[in-house]
Amino acid sequence: MKILLVDDARSVVQVMTSRLNSYGYEVVHAENGQKAVEVFPAVCPDLILMDIEMPVMNGFVATNQIRAIEATQEWAWTPIIFLTSSDTVQNLITAIEAGGDDFMSKFVPEPVLQAKMQAMSRIAGLRQRLAVANAKLQNIADHDGLTGLLNRRSMDRKVDHAWSTALHGGDSFGLLMLDIDNFKKYNDHYGHQAGDDCLKMVAKAVEYVAHSTNTQGLTANAFAARYGGEEFAVTIPGASYAAYEHVSHAIVQAVHDLSIPHEKNSEWGVTTISVGGTWLEAANGEIKQVFRLADEKLYMAKERGRNRAEV
Numbered sequence: 001m002k003i004l005l006v007d008d009a010r011s012v013v014q015v016m017t018s019r020l021n022s023y024g025y026e027v028v029h030a031e032n033g034q035k036a037v038e039v040f041p042a043v044c045p046d047l048i049l050m051d052i053e054m055p056v057m058n059g060f061v062a063t064n065q066i067r068a069i070e071a072t073q074e075w076a077w078t079p080i081i082f083l084t085s086s087d088t089v090q091n092l093i094t095a096i097e098a099g100g101d102d103f104m105s106k107f108v109p110e111p112v113l114q115a116k117m118q119a120m121s122r123i124a125g126l127r128q129r130l131a132v133a134n135a136k137l138q139n140i141a142d143h144d145g146l147t148g149l150l151n152r153r154s155m156d157r158k159v160d161h162a163w164s165t166a167l168h169g170g171d172s173f174g175l176l177m178l179d180i181d182n183f184k185k186y187n188d189h190y191g192h193q194a195g196d197d198c199l200k201m202v203a204k205a206v207e208y209v210a211h212s213t214n215t216q217g218l219t220a221n222a223f224a225a226r227y228g229g230e231e232f233a234v235t236i237p238g239a240s241y242a243a244y245e246h247v248s249h250a251i252v253q254a255v256h257d258l259s260i261p262h263e264k265n266s267e268w269g270v271t272t273i274s275v276g277g278t279w280l281e282a283a284n285g286e287i288k289q290v291f292r293l294a295d296e297k298l299y300m301a302k303e304r305g306r307n308r309a310e311v
């Protein structure tokens with residue numbers, strides 16, 4: 001357990017630190033409330049032991065500011081125990097009202113300190129497990145179960161963010177809508193399970209293209225998502241027209257090159273994809289319009305024979 005000990009009295013810090021170290025806890029020291037607020041985000045303590053009366057900033061104000069920092073994050077609550085020399089009922093109430101969780105005398109007997117730290121350490125362990133479980137749940141909530149790509153919900157969120165960043169920065173914005181060709185015939189011919197496998201492989205190829213253009217520096221933040229059914233979307237914020245065009249053709253080629261047999265797909269005999277896109281030099285208007293235009297281009301790609309990009 002990592003403890004942020006906030007106290008201006010050297011003697012208290014020395015004694016407390018050596019006691020806490022002897023129980024196996026790591027201690028980081030801040031000499032007043034302001035220093036504690038400054039180091040809090042980087043230190044990320046499991047527990048804060050906070051003195052009340054300190055120069056520069058007292059413990060109540062510091063606690064308030066730490067709670068304000070935590071309010072900007074999800075599920076953040078670091079236990080704060082106030083340390084004081086005057087162990088009164090009124091001090092206890094004030095401490096809890098100021099955002100603290102407990103109250104302890106600086107001269108607390110050894111066994112009581114040890115027991116309290118043991119309880120706090122259990123809470124720290126629980127918080128860590130909750131953070132891991134939360135991250136897993138978030139990952140499940142954001143991704144499509146079949147393909148592993150971002151799902152529609154998280155794509156919408158990311159697209160909205162990318163669009164407003166492009167709007168404010170006067171940046172370009174590209175969007176590609178992708179649809180596997182004659183996929184109903186694929187399912188009808190090879191079965192739904194094989195259709196699922198095909199969707200997974202195509203999704204991997206699409207994601208690979210988006211990712212590799214980022215790593216090659218052609219695009220910076222391109223990302224792929226499953227739009228629904230056998231449709232995908234690739235968002236390409238802040239990239240040149242040439243890069244956007246490159247991505248669209250590279251996707252068509254990459255899916256063709258997977259060579260997934262598809263006897264019923266016109267003359268190709270393998271699975272192919274059609275792509276429709278929109279690219280704006282300086283983002284303006286509405287994102288809905290961008291999707292509509294990309295959809296129209298996708299329709300055009302289907303009309304003109306499939307296995308192609310219309311951008």
Ligand SMILES: Nc1nc2c(ncn2[C@@H]2O[C@H](COP(=O)(O)OP(=O)(O)OP(=O)(O)O)[C@@H](O)[C@H]2O)c(=O)[nH]1
Binds near residue numbers: 192
């Ligand atoms: N196996 C499988 N099939 C899916 C999934 N989602 C959608 N589909 C199928 O995708 C097919 C889409 O068919 P259509 O919309 O007619 O389009 P298409 O056959 O690809 O024809 P074009 O788009 O005109 O080339 C349907 O048969 C859906 O059942 C899925 O998760 N797994």
